[in-house]
Amino acid sequence: MLMRPAIHLDQMVDTLKAAAETSRLRILALLSQGDLTVTDLTEILGQSQPRVSRHLKLLLEAQLIVRYQEGSWAYFRLSDADAAREFVDGVVGRLDQADAVIERDLERLGAIKRRREERAAEYFSQNAASWDQIRSLHVPDKAVEEELLKLIGARPFQSMVDLGTGTGRMLELFAPLYQRAVGIDLSREMLAVARANLDRAGIAHAQVRLGDISAPQLERDAHDLVTIHQVLHYIDRPAVAIREAARLLRPGGRLVIVDFAPHEHEFLREEHAHMRLGLADSQIAEWLEEAELDLTETLEFAPRGEAGEGLTVKLWLAHDRRMQIADGIVPSFAQKETA
DSSP, X not given: OOOOOOOOHHXXXXXXXXXXXXXXXXXXXXXXXXXXXXXXXXXHHTOOHHHHHHHHHHHHHTTSEEEEEETTEEEEEEOOOHHHHHHHHHHHHTSOTTSHHHHHHHHHHHHHHHHHHHHHHHHHHHHHHHHHHHHTTSOOHHHHHHHHHHHHOSOOEEEEXXXXXXXXXXXXXXXXXXXXXXXXXXXXXXXHHHHHHHHHHTOOSEEEEXXXXXXXXXXXXXXXXXXXXXXXXXXXXXXXXXXXHHHHEEEEEEEEEEEEOSOOOHHHHHHHOOSSSOOOHHHHHHHHHHTTEEEEEEEEEOOSSSTTTSOOXXXXXXXXXXXXXXXEEEOHHHHHHHO
16 A cells, blocks of 8 residues: 655644645646746736745745746746645645636646747757758667667656756656656756647656756655766766766666767767767776666667768666665675675
């Protein structure tokens, strides 16, 4: 039987007080559909910014929502804490979607999401030519994604992180499996694209944030799956990113890396800001070992076009070598001794 997270009496009273107000309940209902700014909420609720900020402050104090910064913008989202999320899901789930106020809020939220999609489409149109040039050199993304799904399997898991999320495609791909997920990217433009894609796909249990994959501000030892998809060739210290990814994994968690094999397409460095012309198996294996991860699978996808002219895509799957016993973590050397 699944144990529900316990809430202390005083905390429950504070939680109920925070949620038991029309505007704050509307805010919780809206944030259950995705992350929003104060400006977004002001537009939807039809209230002044100071008033909306006051409601947000009370919800923050009750630990029902959290705030994070993305450049000059502040976003709000539902708390990831199990007790808070279960409470909000239970309350919001009972709301009548046909209620006139809720219906109007969702209509205005829809308008905001459509504007996001329009901005994302504009960004795509400006960059489509360069992306299509690279895509023409390697196997279609669908082939790689099919293998990713086979490797990860159909068993649901709790938490996922996508480092360098870009368009948010990995978050979309694994959405049926995880309970919650977060994508990190340094580009605000790409985050706008990812948000629009998640909105369009109806994925409300994933979020994206501005951040550096070499120093992600995320809980450690807490995630079942971390993905780094077509990112490492853009950064000068991939080993650091892999080490940070390993620190995010819970014992037994999995890291998936997808990138190019070594190649000689110098134009990618000159025209597309690739810092590395592919990554060798031996180098990936060394970085994974340094991060105390076990490489368990390597797949290769042949390039398009004539031999030597295309890009070979590689997929590496690694596991955290620790194992969870009761409430403690047993390091790898202890596993060997007790095997």
